[in-house]
Amino acid sequence: MTSIKNIALPDIGDFNEVEIIEILVNIGDKINIDDSIITLESDKASMEIPSPFSGIVTKIEINIGDKIKQDDVILSVENEDDDFQNTNQSAETEHFKPQILPVVVPDIGDFNEIEVIEILVNVGDELSVEDSIITLESDKASMEIPTPVAGTVIDINVALGDKISLGALILNIESMDVEKAPKTPAETKTESLVLPPPTPTSSTPISVTTNTNQTVSTLPKGNSHASPSIRKLARELGIDLSSVTGTGQKGRILDVDLKGYVKQIMTSDNLGIAIPKTPLIDFSKFGDTETLVLSRINKLSGKHLTVCWLNIPHVTQFDEVNINQMEVYRQKQKANDVKLTPLVFIMKALVRTLQNHPRFNASLDESGENLIIKKYFNLGIAMDTPKGLVVPVIRDVEQKSLIDLAKELFEISKNAREGKLEPASMQGSGLTISSLGGIGGTQFTPIVNAPEVAILGVSRSYFKPIWDGKNFIPTLTLPLALSYDHRVIDGAQGGRFMAELNNTLRDMKGIV
16 A cells, blocks of 8 residues: 655754755655655755655755754655565565676777777676666767666676776676566577666866875776765766765755855965975985075965966967167166156057057956957056066056156056055056066066956167178167967967067058
8 A cells, every 4th residue: 555755854953944955855756765856955054855755756845045943844755664665675685686786888880999088987886777877988989887676786797997898897786687688689599688778978088187195086986975966967077076075865966065065175375286395304304404485476376377377378489589770779868867668669569559450458257258358458467676577557547648658657667666655556458568678588477467468578778780782780679578378369460569569660550
């Protein structure tokens, strides 16, 4: 006989009105004793609620997001009386004796010798019908292979890296569900369980490794207690399940456990993304040492530059500019007691070039799929200070004269050295200039200052003999290095930009 029984929330300890974050069953599902039916989450933990008896789900009384307390009804099941169940179970046990059944690779289409990239079970595991047992990967897709019957894994006959084909033995299962398993003529002859064709999980394998302190693998280990869907999600996120603590029943890893693990990593202060840590060495054993604490500016700029370097695919193009005319003009102004550094000429020339190449005065949006073009022309100027590197911003460069820019640079560099820059004065740049001309060096590769997409590096000018067809002419030459985000700017665009900047600086047109 059957009866309708309600399943209510049991005593779960010192919790009240706990939120439902997952409903694990549907109406019509057949559930067994201790099968999980819902997942709850408090501010301290998440937990799965098991069914106290078996039956068929007839009604679900709750929804995701509801908050429930002890004795609230969760769902109803159609349940067979215990006496009837016991009698029926005895009859089934008599009729079905455990048998060892081999599970082999099914027909998975136009594939041959596919590599095993993951083993999802261990010897002794209890499997339900359609539980995934291994993951295969070809050059076109990855796919999980399910088991067609429930039972206990007796032995496993494949290893990671093996290449297997149709009919190859995967594992043996001790099962009492033989008569429930689908039969085929080939199966009757070989007494093997030929699995149904699996569904590809992705057209290309996905691997996003983001970790700092833990070792991350794109192949979650099979000895972690998790469902196939959780294993698939972990594989897509590049998470080693053995590094995740499960909060579900019997240590089962839940969706919230994976999300919490990723959140913990992403909010970490460390920025060595997917990069092994450098070894710790006691340098004092080699000789005397001294430890200096990094300044606050060193720490902030170090983190920012690490993020820029890791997230932006850099390309750097080099060029040299004939600045003879610029130097002649500068010396004339100096004779009139007007001191102009090469940097103000570079700023004016750079803005004129940006007006014709708007992709360089832009930023990617958060999605990385849209480019935000800036209609204003503000330039960041990297400055060396006693406490570290800072980048104040000179605004509306196109509206200012060379003398205006020289005066503003003098004031802002003074404030930078004295540590008097306001945060607002270091925001809103469209492109940054990093000039080492006053220090030395022939070339360097500047790091793009995100969220900008390009940066111009300027080295010290020097005299270089240039052949004019008849003679070598001493030419004052300025080395330039343009680094840019290759997602936004390609080599041809970078080359055209540098060529126009070169012409503008050489001929001084539009600058003075």
